[in-house]
Amino acid sequence: MPPPAVDPLGSPPNLFTSAQSAFTDTAHIDFRGNWEVQSGRLVCTGGNAGQAARLSLAEAMTPGHALFIHADHEPTAGALRMRFASPGLSPSRQLTDTHMDFEYITSGESAYAATRIDLQPTTDYAGSVDDIQAYDLSTVDPNDVPCYVLLVGGDSNSANATSQRFGDEIPMSARETPFDPAIWYLPLLLATGNYPTTDSVRHVPQPCIEPVAAVEARRMSPVHAVAGELVEWCKARGRPLLVMALGDPGSGLQGSKGVWGKDVVPDPGQPQMFDEMLAMKAAVEALGPAHEIIGAVWSMGANDLTGAGYTAPGQWVDQMVDFVADVRADLADVPMVLWSVGEHYEPSPYDGRGAAMLAAQLLLDKDSGDARAIERFRVVTPETGNELSNADDPHYDAHGMQQNGRDAGQALLSLLG
Structure with missing residues (x-):
């Protein structure tokens, strides 16, 4: 892996001061x-219905630079x-709920x-904003800047498919990873190719903030949290971080x-996820800059x-060993981590x-001592107490x-070291 850069990358700063963002x-x-x-909140009073609050910027924006609010x-x-306005108006959505909080x-x-x-309200708008932040993303935009690339994939526990839902089940404050403009992701979105709620389009990079739209849902994923642990490593080596969000429930x-095996022929209507992984790799390469997985x-x-016997010849452990070898051969020869099934997960028939x-998966850890242990491969067992419901449910709360x-x-x- 590359050593720290002589000139590390800094995250783009908020264009407002902390006092301006907080409205003090x-x-x-x-x-x-x-x-x-x-x-402490900027409230629309309706006193002059439909009129926008106008927040002046210290400097004019540069046309052609990606921006974020x-x-x-x-x-x-x-x-x-x-x-963004004056002159012109940038494209924008109608933000109608708490989970729609960025542009x-x-x-x-x-x-x-x-x-x-x-901040342009409809004439019937009632609501408020706080902690407004704005960014010029030109120094971290994957369309122009080489990034380090991380893949997060597999079943629903790698995606935003089954955990708690933003807006009604959890508030936006349930996000535990701070927003960092140097973290981006590519949505998968197999079902429709786009998800307006998160302003997401299949294989088009966007700034990373939960919910990360691997699928068309507004639930919590682990993607931003994974990236949050790695972004400083990336910036120290002079690059932003781009995540391939590749979960399939x-x-x-x-x-x-x-559907993940390289040579698997899926049942009708099911995706071939190894091919989907390679298609997303091709989408990363098509962006232009020399990104590195x-x-x-x-x-x-x-x-x-x-x-069945998961450790028997040709069964799950051998299949996972082959899968890792195929990924390293066809995607990139890189270190990997596997989330095991949770200790709580013991479904019917019990x-x-x-x-x-779980025991079979732990054999694959590089330090297990088993003959099938995979080099540069760690197995992580989820902490107990965070399960979404009961022993029949493999999923986790936010x-x-x-x-x-x-x-x-x-x-x-x-x-990575």
């Missing part, structure tokens, strides 16, 4: 008779647009030397959704509890098949997903 300094705001600061958004009615403007959409940010190495984190096994899978992410990120970091 409001000299940069034109309230337009429709907004005021109440208890993020705020703590609490709407109760109507919709809000957050956009990403690609370099191709950034056409004006904007001098402010407008229900998938594994065996059964009707055993540095590692992979996998969640496998929960959907492979056949009850015959010990969960514990047997905190658990993020803790799993941190544990895997730290394990991969130990392999």
Whole structure:
């Protein structure tokens, strides 16, 4: 792995001061008779319905630079647009719920030397914002800047498919990893190719913030937490971090959704995930800069509890050994981490098949002493107490997903050195 750079990469700074973001300094705001600061939040009063709050920037933006706006958004009615303005207006969505709290403007959409940010409400909007942040992403944009690349893939415990849902089950404050503009990701989005809720398009890089849209859902994933453990390593070597978000719910190495093997022919209607992995690699390469894959984190096994002998010749352990070898041959020869099934997971018919899978997976750790141990490969067992429901359910709550992410990120970091 490369040594630290002579000139490390710094994350782009927030274009507002901390006081401006928190609205303790409001000299940069034109309230337009429709907004005021109440208890530290910028509140739309409706006093001049439909008028935008205008937040002046210290310097004009550079056309052609990717831009990002993020705020703590609490709407109760109507919709809000957050956009760069004067001159022109950047593209924006109608933000109608708390989980819609950011706006990403690609370099191709950034056409004006904007001098402010407008918070444009509909005439029926009621709500408030706080902690508004804005960024020029030109120094970290994967379309222009070489990145280190990390793959996070496998079953639903690697994706945003089955944990707690933002907006009604968990608040946005459930995010435990701070936003860092130097972390980006590529969505998979097999079902539709786009997910407007997170402004995501299949294989198009975007700044990383939960929910990370591997699938079309607004649930917590471990992706940002994994990346949060690795981004400083990347920046110390002069590059941002780009994550291939490649989770596929229900998938594994065996059964009707055993779709990850290189030579597997899936059942009708099922994806061939090894091919999907290579397609995402091709999408990374097509961006242009010389991106470099540095590692992979996998969640496998929960959907492979056949009850058969997992360590028998040709069964799960051998299949995983072959899978790792194929990935290293066809994707990149990199260190990897596997999330094992949890110690809590013992589904019907309650015959010990969960514990047997866990024991089999631990044999693959580089330090297990078993003849089938894989070099540069760590197995991480999720912490107990973070399960989503019961022993029949292999999934984790929002905190658990993020803790799993941190544990895997730290394990991969130990392999990177």
